[in-house]
Amino acid sequence: xxxxxxxxxxxxxxxxxxxxxxxxxxxxxxxxxxxxxxxxxxxxxxxxxxxxxxxxxxxxxxxxxxxxxxxxxxxxxxxxxxxxxxxxxxxxxxxxxxxxxxxxxxxxxxxxxxxxxxxxxxxxxxxxxxxxxxxxxxxxxxxxxxxxxxxxxxxxxxxxxxxxxxxxxxxxxxxxxxxxxxxxxxxxxxxxxxxxxxxxxxxxxxxxxxxxxxxxxxxxxxxxxxxxxxxxxxxxxxxxxxxxxxxxxxxxxxxxxxxxxxxxxxxxxxxxxxxxxxxxxxxxxxxxxxxxxxxxxxxxxxxxxxxxxxxxxxxxxxxxxxxxxxxxxxxxxxxxxxxxxxxxxxxxxxxxxxxxxxxxxxxxxxxxxxxxxxxxxxxxxxxxxxxxxxxxxxxxxxxxxxxxxxxxxxxxxxxxxxxxxxxxxxxxxxxxxxxxxxxxxxxxxxxxxxxxxxxxxxxxxxxxxxxxxxxxxxxxxxxxxxxxxxxxxxxxxxxxxxxxxxxxxxxxxxxxxxxxxxxxxxxxxxxxxxxxxxxxxxxxxxxxxxxxxxxxxxxxxxxxxxxxxxxxxxxxxxxxxxxxxxxxxxxxxxxxxxxxxxxxxxxxxxxxxxxxxxxxxxxxxxxxxxxxxxxxxxxxxxxxxxxxxxxxxxxxxxxxxxxxxxxxxxxxxxxxxxxxx
Numbered sequence: 001x002x003x004x005x006x007x008x009x010x011x012x013x014x015x016x017x018x019x020x021x022x023x024x025x026x027x028x029x030x031x032x033x034x035x036x037x038x039x040x041x042x043x044x045x046x047x048x049x050x051x052x053x054x055x056x057x058x059x060x061x062x063x064x065x066x067x068x069x070x071x072x073x074x075x076x077x078x079x080x081x082x083x084x085x086x087x088x089x090x091x092x093x094x095x096x097x098x099x100x101x102x103x104x105x106x107x108x109x110x111x112x113x114x115x116x117x118x119x120x121x122x123x124x125x126x127x128x129x130x131x132x133x134x135x136x137x138x139x140x141x142x143x144x145x146x147x148x149x150x151x152x153x154x155x156x157x158x159x160x161x162x163x164x165x166x167x168x169x170x171x172x173x174x175x176x177x178x179x180x181x182x183x184x185x186x187x188x189x190x191x192x193x194x195x196x197x198x199x200x201x202x203x204x205x206x207x208x209x210x211x212x213x214x215x216x217x218x219x220x221x222x223x224x225x226x227x228x229x230x231x232x233x234x235x236x237x238x239x240x241x242x243x244x245x246x247x248x249x250x251x252x253x254x255x256x257x258x259x260x261x262x263x264x265x266x267x268x269x270x271x272x273x274x275x276x277x278x279x280x281x282x283x284x285x286x287x288x289x290x291x292x293x294x295x296x297x298x299x300x301x302x303x304x305x306x307x308x309x310x311x312x313x314x315x316x317x318x319x320x321x322x323x324x325x326x327x328x329x330x331x332x333x334x335x336x337x338x339x340x341x342x343x344x345x346x347x348x349x350x351x352x353x354x355x356x357x358x359x360x361x362x363x364x365x366x367x368x369x370x371x372x373x374x375x376x377x378x379x380x381x382x383x384x385x386x387x388x389x390x391x392x393x394x395x396x397x398x399x400x401x402x403x404x405x406x407x408x409x410x411x412x413x414x415x416x417x418x419x420x421x422x423x424x425x426x427x428x429x430x431x432x433x434x435x436x437x438x439x440x441x442x443x444x445x446x447x448x449x450x451x452x453x454x455x456x457x458x459x460x461x462x463x464x465x466x467x468x469x470x471x472x473x474x475x476x477x478x479x480x481x482x483x484x485x486x487x488x489x490x491x492x493x494x495x496x497x498x499x500x501x502x503x504x505x506x507x508x509x510x511x512x513x514x515x516x517x518x519x520x521x522x523x524x525x526x527x528x529x530x531x532x533x534x535x536x537x538x539x540x541x542x543x544x545x546x547x548x549x550x551x552x553x554x555x556x557x558x559x560x561x562x563x564x565x566x567x568x569x570x571x572x573x574x575x576x577x578x579x580x581x582x583x584x585x586x587x588x589x590x591x592x593x594x595x596x597x598x599x600x601x602x603x604x605x606x607x608x609x610x611x612x613x614x615x616x617x618x619x620x621x622x623x624x625x626x627x628x629x630x631x632x633x634x635x636x637x638x639x640x641x642x643x644x645x646x647x648x649x650x651x652x653x654x655x656x657x658x659x660x661x662x663x664x665x666x667x668x669x670x671x672x673x674x675x676x677x
Contacts, residue, residue, distance in 0.1 A: 389453025
């Protein structure tokens with residue numbers, strides 16, 4: 001039989017066939033992955049179907065707040081969600097291949113149709129419910145102060161009423177003051193909304209704003225009542241975490257930009273309360289307070305803690321006179337002088353496989369081993385916790401190779417995590433903190449390698465980045481240590497000097513370091529991009545030295561080798577080069593902008609696709625080159641390079657300069673030339 005190894009470059013096996021599950025199963029899985037209990041039967045008939053979502057326990061107390069609508073003609077698609085939990089997501093079945101442009105258009109239309117049907121159904125349900133809740137609310141009597149739920153929570157009436165079957169009932173109002181729904185509360189705390197009533201963007205206020213002062217916002221009735229009683233200030237009930245954002249916006253519009261609004265978030269294990277409170281704070285300018293232990297404000301007070309002090313911390317400790325503030329010397333403390341600062345947030349980024357982990361490991365092992373210097377820089381030793389999200393087999397070899405190379409006299413006080421976790425949510429954060437607390441020493445440095453493996457969410461989202469930054473800040477405060485994030489750079493050449501994803505990290509960092517990998521026989525380079533409190537360190541050049549690990553053999557009995565970070569000489573200065581591809585394209589784009597009338601789109605420099613094409617053609621470029629340059633999907637073309645460098649963005653008819661420095665410079669120059677003319 002012929003040997004096909006040389007033809008295929010190695011052992012060959014036929015391609016596996018992708019398994020595509022029925023669309024009903026895919027939709028059921030999508031609903032489950034969104035945190036709901038999916039219904040047993042799924043119907044792809046273009047109609048709205050409701051089910052018990054289980055978002056407040058198994059069965060969801062019998063109310064069907066989950067819903068879905070899906071079509072099966074063409075590509076199965078639709079929407080699903082839960083009114084109680086504020087969940088709403090698109091769904092499109094995987095058919096085992098990429099959709100054609102025509103199928104994408106049909107699918108988008110189907111999703112819009114599902115949205116229209118869902119909105120119409122909601123509106124109809126709201127109208128019916130409004131009439132019913134008005135009658136029910138007016139017929140309810142005021143609750144007895146001895147009601148079991150009120151007694152258990154230790155709160156007063158505050159206008160709550162009671163149904164004929166003894167359940168507590170509280171109202172929801174829209175911003176115009178119209179009652180929209182009711183919430184029924186069992187003696188044991190089980191909560192149920194009136195079916196079909198509008199809850200989103202609706203709230204109820206305990207107390208009035210007759211006197212100036214703080215306005216509080218909380219999720220539940222008992223929490224809001226506890227806050228109102230503790231502060232004698234009004235507290236709005238948002239009724240759910242997801243409703244904190246719109247309710248805060250409504251109250252901000254009503255009471256103005258100067259009103260002091262404080263959101264008292266629930267400290268739940270899932271982190272949902274803090275997530276939505278932070279979103280409301282960022283969007284509408286409110287402060288956020290959260291109990292330092294699991295539970296809400298009522299739980300906090302019932303446990304014997306001082307809720308008033310939590311909500312109203314002493315103001316005398318907030319401001320300090322400049323003379324007193326600067327009286328005592330406060331020099332910077334270092335783990336590795338000039339490179340790794342104590343009690344700091346640090347990021348090391350570089351391309352995949354570029355040597356960043358070798359660099360970080362080398363510095364960490366110097367610190368953990370108590371070695372006096374790292375490449376000529378003084379080291380202050382201490383314990384290190386290395387949260388490793390991947391590559392544990394390779395990590396073992398790298399540490400063994402480093403030990404053989406440097407032969408430290410002391411024990412290595414470094415601990416490695418066995419796996420990654422979602423550090424920016426409560427469960428993952430608590431996992432890390434509990435295990436670090438159990439160590440015999442307190443770490444001076446915690447490494448997160450890589451950030452992507454420990455982030456729950458989208459690395460391009462500023463909001464998700466903030467939750468990770470907050471988690472790092474909490475670790476720094478808890479252990480008095482530094483946190484070092486290992487992260488990747490982007491794919492394009494122009495993005496190798498910055499971290500991938502949200503730019504929020506850069507502003508929060510105390511120190512930012514780039515790792516430029518060795519290439520074409522030249523040494524790699526370590527560049528300190530930012531040092532907030534000190535002068536930036538000089539660049540370090542490095543190589544990866546191969547080390548044979550003693551007593552390590554592979555399955556064939558061959559010695560195992562790994563690599564170790566070592567410093568290298570700086571390469572000779574490079575001859576002056578011509579403009580980079582990005583600079584050349586940028587200059588061409590700016591020249592075309594001037595020559596085509598210096599147009600603007602929403603206050604930013606703008607060049608239409610037609611004008612760009614015509615100008616490039618007039619330069620005598622080939623039709624193929626012009627087509628490549630104006631197509632955003634063609635690698636190394638003008639538009640592709642400029643978009644990847646975040647210099648421009650694509651609009652419907654053309655391209656807009658979004659780089660703030662370049663945009664401002666062009667517009668200032670345009671304004672100046674107009675003034676001269």
